[in-house]
Amino acid sequence: MNQELTIAFIGGGNMATALAAGLIGKRCGAHDVHVVDVNQPVLDKWAQQGVTTASAPDAVLSSRRVWIFAVKPQYLKAAVESCRPYLQDDTLVISIAAGISAETISQWLGGAGRPWTRLVRCMPNTPALIGSGASGLMALDGASEDDRAVAQQLMRAVGEVVWVQSDAQIDAVTALSGSGPAYVFLFLESLIKGGIYLGLSDDQARTLALATLNGATQLAALSHESLAVLRERVTSRGGTTAAALDVLNGKEFPAIVQQAMQAARERAAELSSEFAK
The missing domain is CATH 1.10.3730.10 (ProC C-terminal domain-like)
Structure with missing residues (x-):
């Protein structure tokens, strides 16, 4: 927890922007952040902050310890599969995409019979955009205590955090604070x-x-x-x-x-x- 974080946002929209605002200059430097997004105007705004950007997953992902998937649910599978070649043994994956279970994402990341379990699923809500959010988090077995601490610190940058035990409970979080x-x-x-x-x-x-x-x-x-x-x-x-x-x-x-x-x-x-x- 004492080392500087290196982060990749896959999807550079509003929630990623809110998270970065709470982290850059406090927990990491702009040079520690890499943003992947297909929208060039979005990337241009990020580049003005001094972060590195790319329109498609690239080798820079391999040097980022934390990946945060912040794309719309219908695009998540393609995004995960395109990033998968750059996974490292110490990569912590965090998903803030609504409606897709951690188990499903772990299968997409790891492939058949090799689920990627160093994974945290998060359900934030829109008040996170002004730093007053409420997020539910759950972790798969491969996430260490340090991984959980990192995920918690990331989400606390935009509001309150509650840990739950399962995807079913994340659905309950969705019903309460998400919606x-x-x-x-x-x-x-x-x-x-x-x-x-x-x-x-x-x-x-x-x-x-x-x-x-x-x-x-x-x-x-x-x-x-x-x-x-x-x-x-x-x-x-x-x-x-x-x-x-x-x-x-x-x-x-x-x-x-x-x-x-x-x-x-x-x-x-x-x-x-x-x-x-």
Whole structure:
């Protein structure tokens, strides 16, 4: 963990950019980063930071200890197979591509009967783009404790990290934090529309909704009390909050959220099976 990291990003899009912003100058130098992407304008932006670039996998990959696959799921198999000739015994592979199991990636990397198990699969989310992400990680047996520490440090550059034990649990992470920002955005949209319906302006409703969600989240994170206790403290018997919660509970709001997450997890498992074919 004390040696300087050398990293290759296969795919130079938004998530790779966010990770690099948290690492270059802190954990590695620009000269330690190599980016492979088919899009020349993307490579031009990376080159301005002083990193090396290539439009296709090349021998430079052999000198990079950590490979981070940050391509869209439908392109991952081709990307893995084109990089495979440059794998070294000490290469740590990290995938942040959604919907493809670590087991499948290990087979693509290692070939029939020789899975590459020095592998960490990660499920980040879009708030990582502003350094406030939440990522779930799982490692195959070939990843050492040092490999896990490296992967954790990389993802902590863009937010919180939680380790899980299996691809199935990564699917659960996908349902909670991976898809979770969309649930929050929908809730915020609903709060704002509700405020406008009740007579507030668009700007007033948006300001209050964003501040309320931000404040409530920070209070929950900093408080030693349970969420139930915090909720009860806002809820006076027979009061306004109680009237609102009666409507949400009557519509089985907690069950709806759970059902939505179940649907997301099932779809994640389906996508994993489809991409593995």
